[in-house]
Amino acid sequence: MSVKWPRFLIPTQLSQMIRTQKNPLTALKIFNEAKSKFPNYRHNGPVYATMINVLGSSGRIAEMREVIDQMKQDSCECKDSVFSSVMKTYARAGMVDEAVSLFKTLPQFNCVNWTGSFNTLLRILVKESKLETACRLFLEHSCGWEVKSRIGSLNLLMDALCQINRSDLALHVFQEMRYQCCSPDKESYRILMRGLCEDGRLNEATHLLYSMFWRISQKGGGEDIAAYRTLLDALCDNGHVEEALEILGKVLKKGLKAPKRCRGHLDLSYCCNGEDIERTKGLINEALIRGGVPSMASYSAMAIDLYSERKIGEANQVLDEMRDRGFKPSLSIYEAKIAALCRCGGVEEAVKVIKEEMVEDSCVPTVRLYNIVLKGLCREGKSAFAVGYLEKMARQVGCVADKETYSILVDGLCCDGRFVEASGILERMLIRSSSPGVETYNTLIRGLCLMGRQYDAVIWLEEMVVQGKLPAVSVWDSLVASVCSNMTEAGVCSETLEKLWSS
Incomplete structure (x- = not known):
């Protein structure tokens, strides 16, 4: 690994160096080498937060836990959002007990406000149906000065x-x-x-x-x-x-x-x-x-409430009344309407709302709103049509596709068996320095193997390994089966597979 170190290192520079690394283990090596190369340098809270976030988002739980322990030993001031993020990572990995244990050790860290992590942990426990644990946690910690x-x-x-x-x-x-x-x-x-x-x-x-x-x-x-x-x-x-x-x-x-x-x-x-x-x-x-006295607040509350109950006809009447009174529907109302239409199988109507209604009301769609539509389209097997929205978003000022947008499209295309198109979207995603989860890579590679595109599958496997992500056993099984069924390409792929396996 060749790293170009600056003459003097400050935490902001190190955070940037860590974020630009594809492989989280490479980023961790840079993080650990910084102190030995610059004896007067000390990690601060934002640097720890960056490193923890990189490891957590890539599923490197063990390494993330080591950095958290190091942060505790350094006793540097850290924000509550760091712990909230870690708890969400534990929850995604099915390690709810670890999240609870982390919260109980917060007095050992230099963090003075636990409100965010407290609420995050409660949400996790409620979602996991651990209501007794949630109530006990609330009774034990809600009266402390750390929960604002x-x-x-x-x-x-x-x-x-x-x-x-x-x-x-x-x-x-x-x-x-x-x-x-x-x-x-x-x-x-x-x-x-x-x-x-x-x-x-x-x-x-x-x-x-x-x-x-x-x-x-x-x-x-x-x-x-x-x-x-x-x-x-x-x-x-x-x-x-x-x-x-x-x-x-x-x-x-x-x-x-x-x-x-x-x-x-x-x-x-x-x-x-x-x-x-x-x-x-x-x-x-x-x-x-x-x-009552006409107000934007009353119209919004009524419309959003009706849309949440999927009473689309009644909610539309509220919007008509709203316009008659001189009020224009807000973005939050349109989000509720489009989400309701997508849940009820009216994706085409939701698309029409963006094209016509929002234009008439001079309401500009956001990435969040587009993502709602894309999910609805992919759910109905219209992922190819959903891809067209990337161009529309690119042409709209201030509306840039985010990681969720690309993840929705890649997963949707894979579900529809359009693995080649999914590869193209994933390439665009990586260009924007975003990366999908491990399962998305696994699904894409298995799908390419089924199509007989072993070369493409191996390319994505290499990318996956470079990013420090561990392929599932089923991915290796798919590659081996695909290569063996196509002896023409076996010579090309087997050598690469051996290298990847040994790495």
Whole structure:
């Protein structure tokens, strides 16, 4: 390995040198040699963060753990985001217990704020259905001075409890918030309201709504409209239409602070018979929009909430009403709409939204939005069509395809058996200094072997090894089987395979 060292080394230079290395083990060697070549040099937090991130993203867990231990011994100041990243790496590798152990050793590091890693670990535990461990972790560490904000953690726990139909326990968490020196926010009310309604606990949900009037909606916040709609819909679904209409009046007056002139124009006579529940719910939703003071916040909350429930028709009506009132749909609304369309198999319609609706509303698509569409297209086996969006993104100012974009396309093409096209996209990905995961390489190499393209397969195997990634055993099996079935190329490939195997 030939490295051009500067005359004087500073941490910023070393971070750059590490990031430019293809092979994480080469980067680690440079990292370790720096101290011996420059006796007065000391690694700082950002350098450690760079090295840990490089090793973690390439799956080098053992080496990453050694660097973490070295960072602890150096006692240099490090950011909480480093530990959050490491915990995510452990989770991807199925090593949740390691993530918990790391968090418990944080007092041994020079890190004064653990809020991010605390919340990250809670999310991991909830996702892995380790709810008891998550609750125990919260009780043990939430009151420490290192965790600056507890509301996000409490919301996370409430959401997890509601997802397993234990809104009764979520309600206890909500009521304990004041003992944790924090007040519930809009998200707290939204999570708990939905959980209570889904569990049929309508009395508790109604009391929760009334508490919103004086705790969070003093000024008639439009974002609260999603929580109000959740309760009113649930009441209608359970046959309590009259109670829903009574509460609607209170919502308009006390929750949304709607003036009398707005409330007076509402015609809810069709709701009284309660025979057509869906029409009644539609009228109530319309009343929430038209009866209050028009605002971007209320329209956005209602539209996004409806799209998340895949009620695309009703959400589209909100967008029409929004435009009639002089408001233009935001990017977040379009993201919710396109995600809903893709989930419901309407990818072509989602593409049309980008081409027509967003252009009319002067809303510029982002990489995140394009990635949603690309996932939908690849899910429907239209990966070849999805590739065309790379050119469209390249022509759009400020919209550069990222690692996720290329990974979606490579995986999608491989799933469709288009391994040659996937190779081309992967080449473009590497040019931009991004690299896919190990499984993407494994899938591509196996696919090329099935097509009889042994030479291409070996080229990608070499690239994989250069990057320090370890091929799966099935990759070697595929290569051997492919080479043996084509004796013409056996002489060309066998020598290379022997070299790779020995490396």
